[in-house]
Amino acid sequence: MGTTRKHATKRRGERFARGVLMGPFFALFVVVFLIPVGTALWLSFFAEDRPGLGFGPDRTVFVGLRSYFAVLSDPTFLSSLGTVVSYCLLYIPLMVVGALALALLLDSGVVRLRAWAQLGLFMPHAVPGIIAAIIWLYLYTPGLSPVVDLLGKANITVDFLGVHTVLPAIVNISLWSNLGYNMVIFYAALQAVPREVIEASVVDGAGPMRTALSVKAPLVRSAIVTVAMFTLIWALQLFTEPVLLSQSTPMISARFSPSMYIFDAAFTRNNYGLAAAASVILLICTIALSYGITRWSNRTDRRQEIAR
Amino acid sequence: MPGRLTRRSLLLTASLALPLAACAQAGGTASRSGPTKITFWSALRGSKQVVDAFNRTQNKIQVVFQQIPSGDQGGYAKLSNAARAGNAPDVATIEYPQVPGFAIDGVARDLSSMVSDRLRAKLLPQALGLTTFDSRIFTVPLDVEPMVMHYRKDLFDQYGLTVPRTWDEFETLARTLKSKAPNRRLYVFPTDGAQQVAAYAWQAGAQWFGTKGGAWNVSLADAPTRRIAAYWQRLIDERLVFTNAGTGRQFDAQVSQGLVLVRLTGAWDAGAQMKAHTTQKGRWRVAPLPQWDLAHPALGTQGGSTFAVTKNSTHPEAAMEFIEWQVSDPAALRARLTSGASSQYPAVPGLLEVGRAAFNRSYYGGQDIYRLFDDEAHKIRDGWIWGPRMSATQRVMQDGLARAGAGQETVIDAVRAAQSGTMPDLRALGLSTTEYST
Numbered sequence: 155m156g157t158t159r160k161h162a163t164k165r166r167g168e169r170f171a172r173g174v175l176m177g178p179f180f181a182l183f184v185v186v187f188l189i190p191v192g193t194a195l196w197l198s199f200f201a202e203d204r205p206g207l208g209f210g211p212d213r214t215v216f217v218g219l220r221s222y223f224a225v226l227s228d229p230t231f232l233s234s235l236g237t238v239v240s241y242c243l244l245y246i247p248l249m250v251v252g253a254l255a256l257a258l259l260l261d262s263g264v265v266r267l268r269a270w271a272q273l274g275l276f277m278p279h280a281v282p283g284i285i286a287a288i289i290w291l292y293l294y295t296p297g298l299s300p301v302v303d304l305l306g307k308a309n310i311t312v313d314f315l316g317v318h319t320v321l322p323a324i325v326n327i328s329l330w331s332n333l334g335y336n337m338v339i340f341y342a343a344l345q346a347v348p349r350e351v352i353e354a355s356v357v358d359g360a361g362p363m364r365t366a367l368s369v370k371a372p373l374v375r376s377a378i379v380t381v382a383m384f385t386l387i388w389a390l391q392l393f394t395e396p397v398l399l400s401q402s403t404p405m406i407s408a409r410f411s412p413s414m415y416i417f418d419a420a421f422t423r424n425n426y427g428l429a430a431a432a433s434v435i436l437l438i439c440t441i442a443l444s445y446g447i448t449r450w451s452n453r454t455d456r457r458q459e460i461a462r
Numbered sequence: 463m464p465g466r467l468t469r470r471s472l473l474l475t476a477s478l479a480l481p482l483a484a485c486a487q488a489g490g491t492a493s494r495s496g497p498t499k500i501t502f503w504s505a506l507r508g509s510k511q512v513v514d515a516f517n518r519t520q521n522k523i524q525v526v527f528q529q530i531p532s533g534d535q536g537g538y539a540k541l542s543n544a545a546r547a548g549n550a551p552d553v554a555t556i557e558y559p560q561v562p563g564f565a566i567d568g569v570a571r572d573l574s575s576m577v578s579d580r581l582r583a584k585l586l587p588q589a590l591g592l593t594t595f596d597s598r599i600f601t602v603p604l605d606v607e608p609m610v611m612h613y614r615k616d617l618f619d620q621y622g623l624t625v626p627r628t629w630d631e632f633e634t635l636a637r638t639l640k641s642k643a644p645n646r647r648l649y650v651f652p653t654d655g656a657q658q659v660a661a662y663a664w665q666a667g668a669q670w671f672g673t674k675g676g677a678w679n680v681s682l683a684d685a686p687t688r689r690i691a692a693y694w695q696r697l698i699d700e701r702l703v704f705t706n707a708g709t710g711r712q713f714d715a716q717v718s719q720g721l722v723l724v725r726l727t728g729a730w731d732a733g734a735q736m737k738a739h740t741t742q743k744g745r746w747r748v749a750p751l752p753q754w755d756l757a758h759p760a761l762g763t764q765g766g767s768t769f770a771v772t773k774n775s776t777h778p779e780a781a782m783e784f785i786e787w788q789v790s791d792p793a794a795l796r797a798r799l800t801s802g803a804s805s806q807y808p809a810v811p812g813l814l815e816v817g818r819a820a821f822n823r824s825y826y827g828g829q830d831i832y833r834l835f836d837d838e839a840h841k842i843r844d845g846w847i848w849g850p851r852m853s854a855t856q857r858v859m860q861d862g863l864a865r866a867g868a869g870q871e872t873v874i875d876a877v878r879a880a881q882s883g884t885m886p887d888l889r890a891l892g893l894s895t896t897e898y899s900t
Contacts (some may be wrong), residue, residue, distance in 0.1 A: 203892035206676045208566035208850060209596045221890050228886035229879070230858060317868055404653060404707070404864030408857050409883075419887075422569055423854045424542045428890040 191437065197430035198222065221431035230409040231432060237321070238411050241360045242389045246324045249385050250378060255332055257340030258366045260344060272341070275334035287398035290327045295402055315403035324395045332388075343377035344370055379451040383444055390440050393417070412436045466670025497524040498780045501551035503541065505532040506604075506767060508801035515797035516787055523780045525553075533557055545569040547773060553785060554774035556601055558592050559657075559852035565600040566850050569768035572598045576782045584790050587800060588842040589809040590674050593768050595673065595847075601768035603809035607728030608751075608838040609661045609764045612735060612792075614723045615747045615827065617646075623723075632752045636702035639723065641811050647890055649724045650716065651698050652708025653867035654858035657764050658726065659877070662694070663687040664846050666754055671849040677894035678850060682881040683874060684898065691874040693816070698866070698873070705867035714738065726751060728765035729835045733805035736825045744826065748831045760843040766809075791814045807835045825859060849885045851858045858883035 158345045198221045202212040225231050256275065260268055278286065294314035296302045305312055314323045347370055349384035371378075393413040400406035408422065409415040412432065487898060500515060502525050511622065513527040528551070531537045538560060544550040545567070555566055564570040577599050589603040611748075615626065619641050626632040636648040652658050663670065666686035672679035697703045704722065706712050716722045718739055732748055753759050769788065771781040788794045790810045798804065799820045808817060818832035849855055862876025881897070888895045 201890075201892055204566060204568075205892060206894050207596050207673055207678060207892045208891065209572075209598060209600075212568060217892065220892070224886040224890035227889075228883065230883045231886075260814050269692075317865070317870055378728065404861070405868075407861035409861075418854070418857075421539045421542075423887055424563070425851070425887055425890055429888065431890070 166235060193306060194430040194433050194437075197426050198434055201427045202356050217427065221427040222435070224226070224428055225431045225435060226381065230407075231412070233394060233417045238390060238392055241325065241392055241411075242386060244321065245328055245389055246385050248297050249329060249332065250382055251379065252329065253336035254340050254371065254374075254378065256333070256337045257344055258370060260337070260341055261344040261370065262362055262366060264362075272334075272338065275337055277334065278330050279332060279335040281331065283394045284392075284398065286327055286331050287352045287395045289400055290323070290330070290395075291398055294323055294399070305323050313400065315405060318406050320399070320403060324399065327395045328389075332385070336385070339381055340374060340377055343374040347373045375455075376451075379447065383447050386443060386447070387440055390436065390443070464627060472794060477523055483825060495705055497521055498777050499524050499526060500527045500553065500775070500777050500781050500784060501528065502553040503528050503530045503537075504531050504555040505535075505552040506555055506662045506798075508798035508804065511797040511800050512788055512794050515689055515793055519793065523777075525784055527729065530672065533560060534853065541569065542567065545774060548774055550697065550772040550774040550775060552655070552771060552781040554772055555604075555767050555769050556761070556770050558603075558768060559592050559660075559848040559856070561601050561768060561770075562595055562850050562853060564770060565595060565598075566893070568773055570600045571775070571778060573600060573602065573782065576771070576778065577602065578786065581786050583672050584812055586698060586809050586839060586842075588839075588844050589766075591844055592763075592846065601770040602785050602789055603766065604770045605730065605766050605806040606809045606839060607730050607757055607763050607765040608835065608842055609665070609726060610729055610732075610834070610838055611749045611751050612725040612727065612731060612746055614720060614745055616745045617720060617723050620750060625857070626749075626752050627756060628753055629754055630780070631753045633693070633697065636697060637700075640702055640739045644722050646723065647702065647704045649722055649726060650704040650708055650713065651863075651867070651873075652713075653705055653863045654707040654709060654860050654881070655863065656859040658708065659690070659694075659859065659863070659873070660856075661726075661764045662690040663713045664843060665751065665760050666690050667760065667843070669845070669847070671845060671847045675896075677896050678888055679896045679898055680849065680881055680885065680888070681898035682855075682877050682884075687877055688874060691872070691877055692702050692747055695866075695873045718742070728763060729807040729831075730765050731805075731840070732826070732831055733803045733821075736803050736805075744827050747826055747829055748834055750834065759841045761838055761841040763842055789870035796820065805831065805835075807832075807839055811836065811839070849888075850891065850893060851884060854887060855880050855884045 158159050197220065199216060200214055201221070202216045203215050203217070260271065275361045281289075293299045296313070299314075302312065302314070313319060351373070352365060353368060355365050360369065391413050392411040396406050396410045397412060397417075399411065400408070408418045413436070415454050416436070417434045418431045419425050419432060471852070489757075500523060502509070504527070509529065510527055513525045516523075516525055530540055535554075541550060541554055541556075541564070547890065550569060554564075554569070556570065565572075566601065574597075585603060586606055589606040590599065592606075593599060593601040593603055611625075617623075618625070621639060623635055623639065624631075626635050632648070639646060639648050650699075660670070663686060666689055668684050668686040668690075669683050670680070670684070670687070672681070694703075698705055704716065704718075713722075717725070717735075718741075724815070725735070735742075735746060750759075751761060769785045771778050771785070775781050789808070790813070792813060795808060795813050795816045799817070803822065804817075805821060806817070808814065814832060814836055818830070821832060823829060859876050859880035862871055862879040865871040866873050866876050885895065886899065
């Protein structure tokens with residue numbers, strides 16, 4: 155009897171502790187995620203319609219998938235998706251490979267003043283995205299930019315904000331901002347690699363290159379997947395940099411990226427149904443891609459274990 | 463886009479700092495004996511002076527004025543959001559292309575029963591036609607701006623050029639000038655100029671939007687539009703015109719250095735030019751826009767504003783009284799003109815003499831430009847209808863025009879892109895739509 159009661163009290167205590175610890179998360183999850191998503195879903199399925207020419211009185215009606223069909227038949231939305239796909243294809247490999255290479259360099263001990271190098275690389279991440287975009291806008295704008303001036307003196311004319319250069323210009327800003335951060339993640343993962351494994355590889359005659367690529371890199375695979383996934387999620391929401399650069403180049407339209415499309419739909423076109431449907435589509439794409447990456451990486455993990 | 467701003471020099475940039483008049487909607491709380499309070503938002507230069515004059519002349523209605531940013535600088539978003547939140551001002555300023563959008567969103571009230579016959583008779587019919595949809599009047603026009611040709615008389619004389627009367631002559635002239643002065647061009651094709659493209663198309667007989675049969679018929683790339691697109695494409699391809707933005711620093715520099723010899727803009731731009739380029743006094747003149755067919759002259763407009771009473775107004779009658787005074791009373795126009803030179807063409811042609819008398823002609827070498835505006839205003843082709851989401855349509859078109867300017871696409875591609883980028887919007891709004899001649 156006594157023990158069961160003690161057990162019951164203990165269990166209740168545990169449940170209480172669990173509630174206290176998880177409560178804040180769920181409260182925030184509901185307020186800043188579920189409610190907004192629910193609102194977006196509602197806005198995308200119901201509308202205040204004025205049929206015909208639209209000058210009559212309005213009434214709230216269920217419109218089914220109308221907003222979704224409208225978004226998916228909008229060439230400007232599809233081209234914004236195209237833009238963000240090219241952005242991801244350019245940005246994510248550069249980011250992952252670049253950050254990993256830097257982390258491996260730092261870890262190999264080749265770099266002197268490691269702490270300073272780390273700090274220097276990490277610093278840009280402390281700069282808010284909007285400030286970063288302004289700094290780079292200054293460096294890209296002909297007539298203002300010392301870089302463009304200098305290149306001009308060497309008889310090289312570069313238009314960083316031209317038709318074909320504007321996307322790489324944005325990738326450059328994102329790389330500058332986030333490379334250091336992801337490098338720190340990789341570096342931390344590399345610290346966890348057992349030293350004896352590395353020593354064993356050295357004993358087996360592997361040079362520093364071989365050690366880095368064949369031993370260290372595979373051991374931080376899960377960190378690579380995590381970084382790739384977070385980078386992807388951020389990349390899909392591309393907004394700040396192109397919005398700021400758009401003030402200086404007509405090559406960035408008001409519907410350049412999906413997030414800009416959503417902003418434009420809501421605040422220029424005052425078309426909340428369209429904006430909500432586009433947001434839901436973007437959310438679904440993000441969730442599907444994240445899920446896909448996780449599944450894929452789990453499966454390859456398992457396959458490797460079996461192979462072993 | 464400072465060029466456009468100069469006109470609507472609205473942009474007392476400081477406007478953002480003005481606190482939202484705490485008394486918005488305060489009308490209800492005014493004591494019974496006191497004046498009715500209404501609020502008024504505008505980005506137009508001289509609005510403050512007009513409001514002060516109105517408040518002085520009578521004591522029934524007191525207008526509280528707030529200067530807001532111009533439409534494309536956030537003024538329209540501000541108005542939409544305020545209406546959504548239920549605290550839009552009693553009276554708002556809306557440019558012609560945006561009138562149907564605000565009418566469809568229910569921001570602008572149906573004024574049909576409130577516009578007096580007296581006011582209706584005073585307004586230029588073409589102007590009122592632009593704010594009437596489905597036989598209902600949604601806003602009251604303040605000014606209507608026929609597109610005219612501003613030109614450098616001194617440089618025309620220097621190169622022995624004559625003022626072109628037709629578009630063919632315009633093209634020949636552009637070619638002649640390029641051969642005589644290789645670094646100058648007759649004009650630019652403005653890559654931010656969806657309004658210009660609309661005015662060219664309007665003049666040529668295009669009908670981008672129609673409302674027959676209770677549905678929005680959209681045909682941006684109709685035959686007249688294809689014609690003007692091909693015309694300007696030829697000028698672009700043969701480098702007879704510059705291709706850059708028609709507002710902003712680069713264009714200002716081209717004007718001040720005399721690199722462009724004409725500007726094709728609304729009548730209002732004559733006053734804006736005087737303020738922006740004081741040193742060019744005496745060098746400019748104004749001529750009618752070239753025509754396609756001199757026997758059947760037609761014109762489109764560029765610019766112009768209207769006033770709406772919003773759905774949130776608790777005193778629509780007082781609001782309407784203020785609007786009527788503002789657009790038709792000589793004292794209102796005089797007050798507006800005290801804020802600086804303006805060459806707006808009033809939508810109430812009866813006010814023409816007020817503007818004409820106040821206008822200092824010396825900048826234009828004594829030319830009676832108001833007489834010319836009056837002739838031109840009557841050529842405005844009736845029946846043009848702006849679309850339900852014009853800001854967005856224009857932006858998509860300008861994205862395309864920018865690419866056309868960079869040699870990536872053509873003018874007609876930009877027009878087609880504007881149509882295909884507009885249709886999903888209209889469908890998502892639940893409007894009935896049809897498309898022609900895409």
